[in-house]
Amino acid sequence: MSITAASALDVASIRRQFPVLDQDVSGRPLVYLDNGATAQRPAAVLDALRRFYEMDNANVHRGIHELSRRATDGYEGARVRVAEFLNAPDPKSVVFTRGTTESINLVANAWGGANIRAGDEIVLTVMEHHSNLIPWQMLAQRTGAQLRFIDIDEQGRLRLDMLDDVLTARTRLVAFNHVSNSLGTINPVAELTRRAHDAGALVLIDGAQAAPHVHVDVQAIGCDFYAFSGHKMGAPMGIGALWGRREIMDELPPWMGGGEMVDLVELSHATYAPVPHRLEAGTPNVGGAVALAAAIDWLEGVGRDAIEGHENTLLRHGMERLRGVEGLRLFGPASPDERIAIFPFAMDGAHPHDVATILDAHGIAIRAGHHCTQPLMRRLGVPATTRASCWLYNTTDELDRLAEGLEEVRRIFA
Amino acid sequence: MSIDRSTPDLGGLYQEVILDHYKRPRNRGEVDPHDADVHLRNPTCGDEIRLQLRIEDGVVTDIAFTGDGCSISQASSSMMTDLVKGRPAEEGLALARRFTEMMHGVDEAAKDKQLGQARVLQGVAKFPARVKCALLSWEAYQEALKQADR
Numbered sequence: 001m002s003i004t005a006a007s008a009l010d011v012a013s014i015r016r017q018f019p020v021l022d023q024d025v026s027g028r029p030l031v032y033l034d035n036g037a038t039a040q041r042p043a044a045v046l047d048a049l050r051r052f053y054e055m056d057n058a059n060v061h062r063g064i065h066e067l068s069r070r071a072t073d074g075y076e077g078a079r080v081r082v083a084e085f086l087n088a089p090d091p092k093s094v095v096f097t098r099g100t101t102e103s104i105n106l107v108a109n110a111w112g113g114a115n116i117r118a119g120d121e122i123v124l125t126v127m128e129h130h131s132n133l134i135p136w137q138m139l140a141q142r143t144g145a146q147l148r149f150i151d152i153d154e155q156g157r158l159r160l161d162m163l164d165d166v167l168t169a170r171t172r173l174v175a176f177n178h179v180s181n182s183l184g185t186i187n188p189v190a191e192l193t194r195r196a197h198d199a200g201a202l203v204l205i206d207g208a209q210a211a212p213h214v215h216v217d218v219q220a221i222g223c224d225f226y227a228f229s230g231h232k233m234g235a236p237m238g239i240g241a242l243w244g245r246r247e248i249m250d251e252l253p254p255w256m257g258g259g260e261m262v263d264l265v266e267l268s269h270a271t272y273a274p275v276p277h278r279l280e281a282g283t284p285n286v287g288g289a290v291a292l293a294a295a296i297d298w299l300e301g302v303g304r305d306a307i308e309g310h311e312n313t314l315l316r317h318g319m320e321r322l323r324g325v326e327g328l329r330l331f332g333p334a335s336p337d338e339r340i341a342i343f344p345f346a347m348d349g350a351h352p353h354d355v356a357t358i359l360d361a362h363g364i365a366i367r368a369g370h371h372c373t374q375p376l377m378r379r380l381g382v383p384a385t386t387r388a389s390c391w392l393y394n395t396t397d398e399l400d401r402l403a404e405g406l407e408e409v410r411r412i413f414a
Numbered sequence: 415m416s417i418d419r420s421t422p423d424l425g426g427l428y429q430e431v432i433l434d435h436y437k438r439p440r441n442r443g444e445v446d447p448h449d450a451d452v453h454l455r456n457p458t459c460g461d462e463i464r465l466q467l468r469i470e471d472g473v474v475t476d477i478a479f480t481g482d483g484c485s486i487s488q489a490s491s492s493m494m495t496d497l498v499k500g501r502p503a504e505e506g507l508a509l510a511r512r513f514t515e516m517m518h519g520v521d522e523a524a525k526d527k528q529l530g531q532a533r534v535l536q537g538v539a540k541f542p543a544r545v546k547c548a549l550l551s552w553e554a555y556q557e558a559l560k561q562a563d564r
Contacts, residue, residue, distance in 0.1 A: 349437075351484035353459055354428075357541060361424045370460050377460075383482045384460045412428050413485070 009310040014302065015393050017042040028363035031398045036181050036342055036389030037367050038231045039212060041295070045234050048294035052287045060286055061260065061277075075286045078293035079276070082241045085296045086226060087217040093249040095276045096289050099240035100208040101131040103227030104175070106242055106279060107204055108135035110255040111225075116172055118144030123166050123174040123201070125150040125158055126379050129181055130372040132206040136175065150176070152379065156183035156332045160191070167199035174201050178210035182373040182385070183332040184342035186214065193222045202248070208232055212391060213311060213340045215304050218243055230288065234295035239288030242279075249275045256281040307392045315341040317396045318388070321403040326410060331380060341390035344371075347406070350413040352386040358412065362405040364398075426537030427544075428485070436485040441495035443478040450558035456546055461487045465495075465554040469562050473502050479551065486535070486544050491551035493532045503559050510552045517545045 015021055020040045023030050032040060052074060058067035060075045076091075083091040097103045116122070122136050126149050140147050148166050151159045158176070167174070174196035179186050193203045204225040210216055212233035218226045225248075229240040244252070254261055254272055258281035263271040272278045299307070315336050322330050327348035333339045347355060352368035359366055366388045370377045377384060388402055445466040455462040461483035468476040477499050479491045494513075498506035513532060515523035517539050523529070524536040538548045 353461075353484035353544070353547065354486075357427065357544060358424060369458070374460075383462075412424075412433070 009306045011395055018393055025363040026361050031364040031401050033388040034365045034367050035391040039391050041234050042298050044298045045291050045294045049287050049291040052290045071286050074290040078289035081293040081296050086243050087219050088243045090246045093244050093246040095242045095279045096284055097240050097242055098238050099229035100227045103242035104132055105135045106255055107225050108139045110252040112139040114253055116143045116145045120145040120172045121148050121170040123148045123171055125176045127180045127376050132175055155334055156185050158187055163195050171199050171201040175204040177206040179340055181209045182371045182376050184339040185333055189221050230292040235292040236288050239285050239292050254278050258282045311341045314390045314394055318343050318399045321399055325406045343388040344385045346382050346385055350409050352384045355386045355409050358409050359405045364405050423540050429534050431534050432489045435489035435492040439492040441478045445476045445478045450561040452554045452558045454554045461550055463550055463554050465558050467558050474498050484547050486547040487550050490548045494551045510556050513552050517548055
């Protein structure tokens with residue numbers, strides 16, 4: 001395994017911490033390049049999850065006994081770690097969810113239900129994942145609000161020149177991804193936030209693809225809501241978080257009722273707990289939260305700068321190799337400064353599913369399809385794309401194997 | 415064409431005749447007038463087919479398809495239309511059942527000469543993620559017969 005001098009990351013040592021990577025697929029060492037869909041978990045995270053269930057498992061908040069105290073400490077400690085991870089000023093406005101999708105649905109239901117009226121406008125972009133589109137469609141259908149969209153340019157970058165037209169006095173919310181899952185574009189989130197605020201709108205950012213790769217600082221961005229998922233950054237599936245500005249979160253009505261979220265309950269009515277618990281009905285995913293905190297610890301132990309440096313090496317190497325494949329069209333920004341190491345592409349004469357099957361036969365895991373961005377696929381004029389997406393354990397050798405696999409696609413289909 | 419034989423069955427999947435039907439599909443287009451017009455999509459992968467056919471005295475006298483999809487779905491559509499065109503609709507239905515059995519790994523079905531050229535798709539059965547691609551056009555055919563019956 002080659003380690004590039006430019007990165008301070010010891011990739012060989014990192015890879016040894018991911019048990020799943022050490023296997024053969026189709027008779028060759030697995031090359032896992034489907035990190036945009038879900039990443040793998042390091043042993044430290046799996047150990048933390050196991051340790052919770054083996055040693056500390058109990059329900060949180062209500063118990064007086066030792067195990068409940070430990071579970072509560074683990075759960076609330078994880079909330080503090082998430083706040084630190086996002087540089088959020090106040091852990092109390094971090095709500096645990098199943099992931100980005102649930103976080104956005106929470107805002108659409110609780111905030112949207114209380115604040116959106118007929119004629120209001122919600123501004124989205126054409127590059128949104130269905131998880132940052134459908135909840136707003138549903139809200140618009142319920143309330144009579146209108147959805148408006150920021151388009152992209154030929155390189156898959158948001159057209160900021162449209163903002164003057166799209167943002168109006170009726171705009172209540174602007175919601176967009178930090179990094180596009182289908183293009184790899186890193187959006188100018190601070191600038192977008194400033195423009196939205198100037199128009200009097202709130203800002204929600206879908207950070208699902210950003211959290212594993214780029215430094216997230218909600219105070220520097222200035223946004224009002226930030227959502228992300230654990231499973232794309234080394235934590236288990238089924239845990240994620242929503243951060244919201246405290247004064248907004250304090251005003252949010254509950255969106256699900258049940259245990260954990262109440263203050264005083266009568267048969268006919270109840271009063272509710274303050275945030276965050278008001279928004280966390282039912283037994284939470286305590287093990288998941290503990291493991292998410294372990295993933296944050298692990299990532300910060302590796303070092304955000306080292307991760308970004310290594311991924312930048314992968315990005316530049318991958319772009320060069322893929323551009324060398326005849327008949328391959330790489331989507332997303334031409335400049336590596338504007339994207340992360342996600343490689344979405346189309347190949348002349350070869351459908352993405354055929355590309356995926358041939359690469360799978362070479363032990364290479366990539367994704368083919370619409371990537372939950374059907375409107376974006378139509379915008380790009382393709383039925384589907386093939387996407388290779390990297391994380392910190394990938395190597396330039398693996399991208400070479402990807403390029404070799406694509407040469408075989410060419411041999412079969414050209 | 416050289417296919418690396420060390421990779422699992424890729425050669426069996428992407429045979430010359432399949433690639434030929436993919437690159438030069440038969441019966442691509444529309445049927446006018448038609449007795450059935452069916453549009454099927456596979457939401458997980460985006461493959462889609464629009465199938466039109468005409469039936470006269472119980473015989474499929476014309477059939478054609480349009481749509482987008484992978485090599486397997488397009489080749490299967492091309493072969494299916496070739497196979498059922500000019501045949502009694504009922505015979506085509508029996509072939510649809512036979513083809514479906516072949517996709518589910520039934521050996522006798524794969525040996526059934528009635529399936530003609532479509533037998534080359536038997537290799538797809540070894541790629542479970544791709545079986546639905548091969549079946550889409552046959553599902554559209556069965557749906558079209560139901561529609562024509564109404």
